[in-house]
Amino acid sequence: xxxxxxxxxxxxxxxxxxxxxxxxxxxxxxxxxxxxxxxxxxxxxxxxxxxxxxxxxxxxxxxxxxxxxxxxxxxxxxxxxxxxxxxxxxxxxxxxxxxxxxxxxxxxxxxxxxxxxxxxxxxxxxxxxxxxxxxxxxxxxxxxxxxxxxxxxxxxxxxxxxxxxxxxxxxxxxxxxxxxxxxxxxxxxxxxxxxxxxxxxxxxxxxxxxxxxxxxxxxxxxxxxxxxxxxxxxxxxxxxxxxxxxxxxxxxxxxxxxxxxxxxxxxxxxxxxxxxxxxxxxxxxxxxxxxxxxxxxxxxxxxxxxxxxxxxxxxxxxxxxxxxxxxxxxxxxxxxxxxxxxxxxxxxxxxxxxxxxxxxxxxxxxxxxxxxxxxxxxxxxxxxxxxxxxxxxxxxxxxxxxxxxxxxxxxxx
Amino acid sequence: xxxxxxxxxxxxxxxxxxxxxxxxxxxxxxxxxxxxxxxxxxxxxxxxxxxxxxxxxxxxxxxxxxxxxxxxxxxxxxxxxxxxxxxxxxxxxxxxxxxxxxxxxxxxxxxxxxxxxxxxxxxxxxxxxxxxxxxxxxxxxxxxxxxxxxxxxxxxxxxxxxxxxxxxxxxxxxxxxxxxxxxxxxxxxxxxxxxxxxxxxxxxxxxxxxxxxxxxxxxxxxxxxxxxxxxxxxxxxxxxxxxxxxxxxxxxxxxxxxxxxxxxxxxxxxxxxxxxxxxxxxxxxxxxxxxxxxxxxxxxxxxxxxxxxxxxxxxxxxxxxxxxxxxxxxxxxxxxxxxxxxxxxxxxxxxxxxxxxxxxxxxxxxxxxxxxxxxxxxxxxxxxxxxxxxxxxxxxxxxxxxx
Numbered sequence: 148x149x150x151x152x153x154x155x156x157x158x159x160x161x162x163x164x165x166x167x168x169x170x171x172x173x174x175x176x177x178x179x180x181x182x183x184x185x186x187x188x189x190x191x192x193x194x195x196x197x198x199x200x201x202x203x204x205x206x207x208x209x210x211x212x213x214x215x216x217x218x219x220x221x222x223x224x225x226x227x228x229x230x231x232x233x234x235x236x237x238x239x240x241x242x243x244x245x246x247x248x249x250x251x252x253x254x255x256x257x258x259x260x261x262x263x264x265x266x267x268x269x270x271x272x273x274x275x276x277x278x279x280x281x282x283x284x285x286x287x288x289x290x291x292x293x294x295x296x297x298x299x300x301x302x303x304x305x306x307x308x309x310x311x312x313x314x315x316x317x318x319x320x321x322x323x324x325x326x327x328x329x330x331x332x333x334x335x336x337x338x339x340x341x342x343x344x345x346x347x348x349x350x351x352x353x354x355x356x357x358x359x360x361x362x363x364x365x366x367x368x369x370x371x372x373x374x375x376x377x378x379x380x381x382x383x384x385x386x387x388x389x390x391x392x393x394x395x396x397x398x399x400x401x402x403x404x405x406x407x408x409x410x411x412x413x414x415x416x417x418x419x420x421x422x423x424x425x426x427x428x429x430x431x432x433x434x435x436x437x438x439x440x441x442x443x444x445x446x447x448x449x450x451x452x453x454x455x456x457x458x459x460x461x462x463x464x465x466x467x468x469x470x471x472x473x474x475x476x477x478x479x480x481x482x483x484x485x486x487x488x489x490x491x492x493x494x495x496x497x498x499x500x501x502x503x504x505x506x507x508x509x510x511x512x513x514x515x516x517x518x519x520x521x522x523x524x525x526x527x528x529x530x531x532x533x534x535x536x537x538x539x540x541x542x543x544x545x546x547x548x549x550x551x552x553x554x555x556x557x558x559x560x
Numbered sequence: 561x562x563x564x565x566x567x568x569x570x571x572x573x574x575x576x577x578x579x580x581x582x583x584x585x586x587x588x589x590x591x592x593x594x595x596x597x598x599x600x601x602x603x604x605x606x607x608x609x610x611x612x613x614x615x616x617x618x619x620x621x622x623x624x625x626x627x628x629x630x631x632x633x634x635x636x637x638x639x640x641x642x643x644x645x646x647x648x649x650x651x652x653x654x655x656x657x658x659x660x661x662x663x664x665x666x667x668x669x670x671x672x673x674x675x676x677x678x679x680x681x682x683x684x685x686x687x688x689x690x691x692x693x694x695x696x697x698x699x700x701x702x703x704x705x706x707x708x709x710x711x712x713x714x715x716x717x718x719x720x721x722x723x724x725x726x727x728x729x730x731x732x733x734x735x736x737x738x739x740x741x742x743x744x745x746x747x748x749x750x751x752x753x754x755x756x757x758x759x760x761x762x763x764x765x766x767x768x769x770x771x772x773x774x775x776x777x778x779x780x781x782x783x784x785x786x787x788x789x790x791x792x793x794x795x796x797x798x799x800x801x802x803x804x805x806x807x808x809x810x811x812x813x814x815x816x817x818x819x820x821x822x823x824x825x826x827x828x829x830x831x832x833x834x835x836x837x838x839x840x841x842x843x844x845x846x847x848x849x850x851x852x853x854x855x856x857x858x859x860x861x862x863x864x865x866x867x868x869x870x871x872x873x874x875x876x877x878x879x880x881x882x883x884x885x886x887x888x889x890x891x892x893x894x895x896x897x898x899x900x901x902x903x904x905x906x907x908x909x910x911x912x913x914x915x916x917x918x919x920x921x922x923x924x925x926x927x928x929x930x931x932x933x934x935x936x937x938x939x940x941x942x943x944x945x946x947x948x949x950x951x952x953x954x955x956x957x958x959x960x961x962x963x
Contacts, residue, residue, distance in 0.1 A: 324804075400806045539605075539643065539791045541865055546792055549800035550857040558804045558850045559829050 165354045165364045167251045169347060171195040172267045173224075173231075175257025175286055175336075177206050182340040183347065184208055191253075191351060194245060196270070198234045198262045199223035212245065214238040214266065224261025228299050231265015239273070246274040250364060251354070252281045253347055254311075259288035259296040264303035272310040280371050281311045282350075282467075284343045286336075287318040290544055290553040297543070312371030313378040313469055317342060320552040321402050342403070345382050349465035353419045353451040360431065362419065362451030370415040370449050371469060379404065379413045379442055379468035390422070390462040391430045395437050398464050400560070404442075413468025416448045421465075423458040434464060442468055565939060566593070566631050568622065568738070569931025571639040571746065572614065572729060574772025574793065575888060576600045577621040580925060581629045582932035590936045592920060592929070594629030596621040605791035606642030606773035608728045615732045622736055635741035636733050637931040637938075639749050640687055641773045643791035644722035650678045653713040663696065663704045663712055671714040678718065685723040687745055689716045690784050700781070717786055719745055742938060747775035747787045749930030754886050754910030754923075755779065764881030766910070767866060767899070768927065769889035771795050776866050778873055779881070786873050790865060794889040797858050804854045805846055811835060815851055822859040822898035824852045859895060863902040874903075882906030886926050 169191055171180030177195040184193055184207055194210040197203045200221035203211045213221055215234020224230040235242060246252060252274050256263035263285070271281045285307065288296045307314045322335040353362050383398025385391060398404075418438050420431055431452045439448050538545040544553055551558055564585050571578045581594030598621040602610030626633060652674035654667050676689050693700045696709040704712055730740045751766040760779040768775040771794045777787035797820070801812035819833055825848075832845035867874050882905045885895055896907040912921045912929050920929065 402806070404806075542868075546861070546865070547796070547799075549796075549803050549854070550861045551800060551804055551854050554857060556853065556857060558854060559847050560805065560850065 165250045166192075166248060167253070167351060167354065168192040168194065168246070168249045169253040169255065170245065170270060171208070172254060172256040172270065173197055173260060173263030174199070174202055175260075176255040176263050176267070177202065177208070178336070179255040179284070179340045179343055180208055181206050182337070183344050186344060191347065192249075196242075196245075196262075196266060197223075198231065198266070212238075212241060214241060224265060227261045228265045228303065231261040231263070232269060233265075234262070235266040235269035239269075242270050242273050243277070246270065246277055246279055249274070249279050251350070251367070252279045254281060254283040255285070255343060256283070257286045257288075258300035258303040258316075259292070260299075264299055268303065268306035268310055271307055275310050275312070280368050282313045282315070282371070283307050283311045284315045284317065284346065286322075286339055287316050287320075289319045289323075289555065290548065291555060295543075308377075313380075313467060315346070315378055315380045315403075315467075317403070318552070320548075320555065323555050324552070324557055325402055342382060345463070346380065346465060346467075349382075349419050349421060349463065350467075352421050352453050352455065356453045356455065358451055358453035359426075359428065360450055360452040362417075362449060366449045367417065370417045370447070370467075379416075379466065381442075381464075381466045383464040383466075385462045387460055390425070390460055391433060394462040394464050395434060398438070398466065399441060413442060414447060416443050416466065416468045418448060418450045419465045420450070420452040420462065421455050421458065422452070422462040423460050424454060424456055425460055426452065426454055426462060430462070434462075438464070438466060442466060565634045566629070567741065567932060567935040567939070568625065568633045568636045569639070569749070569928040569935065570618065570622070570636050570733060571749075571927045571931065572603060572608070572618055572732070573600055573641075573770050573927075574603050574606055574795065575770060577617050578925065578928045579618075579621040579625040580920075580928040580932055581625045581631070581633065582935060583629075583631075584936055584939050587940045588936070590932055592916070592932065593631065594625040594627075595920075595925075596623065596625030596628065598624070604772060605793075606770070606789065607644065607725055607791075608732065611728060611732070615735050618732050619736050622733075622738070633738055635935070636738050637749075637935045638729060638733060638740050638743045639746040639927050639931055640721060640726065640729065640743045641746040641770070641775050641789045642721075642725065643773075643789065644725045645687070645719060645745065645789040646684075646721070647717055647719045647786070647788060648678070649715060649717055650675050651713065651715040653711055655711055656709055660708065661710060662706055662708050665705050667712060668694075668705055668714075671712050675714045675716045676718070680720060683723050684720045685726050686718060686720050687726070687743055688719045688748070688787075690719065690787065691716050692783055692785055693781060717784075719787060741935065744931055744934050745775070745777075745787050746773075746789065746927050747777040748784060749928075749934060750775065750886050750910075750926045751777045751779070751784070751884075751930065752933045753912045753915060753926040753930035754884050755881070756914060757782065759881030759884070760784075762880040763878045765866075765870075765879060765883045765903075765905075767863070767883060767885050768887040769793055769862065769885065769895075770887040771889075774862055774866065774887075776869070778870055778879075780873075780878055786870055788869055790862070790869070792862050792865065793887075794892075796862075797855055797889070797892075800854050800858050801851065805835075805850060807835060815846065816855065816892070819848055819851050820855050821852045821893040822895040823856055823901065824849065825894070826852060855892070856898065859889075859892070859898045860902050863899050867903060876903070876905050879905045882908060884908055884910040886910040886923050888924065890923050 169180055171177040177197055180193050180195050193208050195206050195208045196212045196214055198215045198219045200213045203213050215237050217237050218234045254267050254271055256267040258264050274281045287300050304316055317339045322338050325338050381398050381401040381404040383394045385393030420434055435450055539547050564583055567582050569580045577598050577600050579596040580592055583591045583593045598617045601617050602613030608614045652671050654671045656663055692715045693702055694704045695713040696704050696707055697711055733740050747768055750768040755764055755766050761782045763780045766777045774790040774792050778785050798809055798813045798816055802809045829847050829849045831848050833848055834843050835846050836843045883899050890909050896909055899907040911923055912926055
């Protein structure tokens with residue numbers, strides 16, 4: 148296999164100064180990036196990482212990295228998380244070079260196997276230490292798969308939460324719920340990829356397009372300054388005459404907001420609204436009010452609203468929320484200095500009024516401070532009781548998770 | 561002269577705290593003279609997680625009951641439930657050595673203490689020793705003394721709980737300057753209120769599905785052979801609904817109460833009901849099928865897990881008395897049919913008409929009433945024991961030896 152001359156991140160032409168990259172890790176992660184590439188080839192840098200040379204060669208993505216050849220011989224991690232970790236550690240320098248000059252990194256992976264579960268946390272750790280904002284999208288195995296897999300996935304999820312700004316788990320159990328009754332498993336996976344794609348696109352739009360209400364990278368960084376914990380993530384879409392109301396309604400019904408894996412309220416809320424030309428300030432206000440009401444604790448809400456002519460009468464809402472779990476800042480002081488650098492560059496590039504600049508700086512300083520927060524998930528939380536209590540494990544299953552999800556029974560809405 | 565004694569049955573549930581006061585007259589008859597209830601706080605899945613909040617709720621309920629009765633409590637019987645409850649079987653045997661090979665009282669005491677003497681970790685505390693019938697040369701006998709045989713076997717199902725959790729519960733009561741006379745496993749208390757002697761003789765199961773826990777006990781030949789507690793309950797049903805139908809827990813709970821059924825009654829998926837039914841904007845229609853399906857799956861699973869926990873003891877042929885369902889979730893429509901479907905034995909919804917009248921017949925008082933029953937038995941036994949120089953097995957073991 149040719150080790151392509153891939154890893155050149157050129158200075159991008161979108162002018163935002165925010166360098167975004169998506170890294171797909173392992174088989175499932177690679178598939179997600181592949182699909183992302185089909186729909187969106189130019190906008191974001193795409194890379195895939197695997198321990199399995201064969202699987203990599205099937206990916207249309209240009210930047211492919213086979214890691215841990217010394218460990219696995221390029222034959223994959225064989226479902227062993229430890230092998231995945233070892234592979235990642237053996238090629239640490241390569242992974243470090245991959246996250247160089249990146250401001251915002253998305254990691255996609257499927258948890259439960261070897262490569263995704265083992266390697267993704269290592270990459271996230273490297274990136275975070277380098278001051279990159281890392282958002283991970285990971286799929287969680289079906290409960291009906293053997294129990295060991297679910298446990299491995301849980302460990303991987305915890306590790307990721309330690310080193311990412313936000314981790315968005317997509318339980319496969321849930322995908323079944325969302326797919327049509329006669330859909331195949333592949334269709335269900337396509338659904339997960341569609342969610343990830345929408346989320347990444349939404350954040351991308353927010354970063355690179357000038358909107359009615361502008362949201363820049365420093366605000367994004369601010370919102371994700373703390374360790375992830377449980378992340379709130381939801382998408383809503385509305386179309387036609389009542390697009391705004393429909394979008395709000397569909398956001399509230401977003402299945403991702405109704406799993407035990409998700410927090411229902413968040414301290415930092417990032418809301419992005421993308422709409423066609425019909426999207427007015429009043430609609431934006433309405434959306435913000437209801438979103439803050441629904442998902443914010445005394446939330447620190449950051450909002451962006453963008454008009455995209457191509458969307459017609461469609462309105463899309465994307466909500467990402469994080470809460471300070473430990474009160475520990477994501478970025479170590481040493482890294483923090485570096486962390487602010489790209490953002491500063493951003494301000495230098497755009498004509499910014501001095502006082503605004505000052506304000507932005509101030510928020511940066513605040514971020515580095517270690518704030519201690521008392522945090523509890525279950526305030527006014529419908530699932531609070533079980534979310535916070537130790538699981539009820541019986542025959543390898545956590546009985547606190549709804550029975551219908553574990554048994555893969557599709558519920559009509 | 562016998563002084564009347566006032567005892568309290570206290571059940572600290574996940575949903576609410578129930579306190580019943582009973583007056584024991586002459587050591588043998590019981591009158592319920594006071595009732596206090598408060599909605600519970602600081603209790604998750606039957607376990608106290610917030611000591612202060614739980615204390616406040618329990619004290620409120622005790623105070624209400626005391627005020628109603630206008631008396632002071634002499635002793636408390638406390639129900640115990642939650643995931644920390646576990647059990648093991650311990651067995652012992654002795655060879656009968658006497659000249660005529662007749663079992664002596666000393667030999668019986670010896671085999672009993674051997675069976676009960678199993679070591680336990682320091683973090684665990686024994687709640688009950690449930691004695692199964694003695695076996696004399698393989699025959700099941702209830703009272704072996706003076707019977708003839710070679711080998712006497714005794715086996716116990718020992719129920720133990722997390723020492724810290726049990727002591728937390730006791731401290732909540734102690735904090736009100738009250739003495740806990742005894743702690744009793746919830747399912748045993750409930751069973752003594754809802755199951756008839758005949759059912760226990762023929763073999764039956766009592767399953768008390770509360771908000772946070774499901775407590776179960778299995779009886780055969782009038783002995784309780786197995787009892788335990790699962791951290792599953794009505795809250796799980798509501799939680800499943802809330803996740804599956806994407807609504808708040810309160811809304812899900814209201815749907816469960818209004819339209820819930822533990823088996824599917826509406827096969828037509830187009831039949832829908834309003835979520836809030838308040839004619840407000842934001843209300844939406846939910847297929848009844850979905851509600852019923854989610855509830856059915858969860859309820860079936862609860863019964864399945866109970867059955868698995870019972871293991872080989874679960875034998876429909878030896879459970880002619882069927883299953884008696886109690887607790888808040890027994891109000892769920894068709895839960896008896898669901899149990900019959902899963903377990904293949906007759907099911908009925910329990911109430912307290914055996915021992916109570918009027919308001920107290922309601923299933924929500926079963927556990928507290930059962931606690932008072934225990935208290936009554938304990939008091940009358942104590943009297944008996946005092947007059948007879950010491951009980952044989954101690955109080956609890958005696959309770960399961962009714963003929």
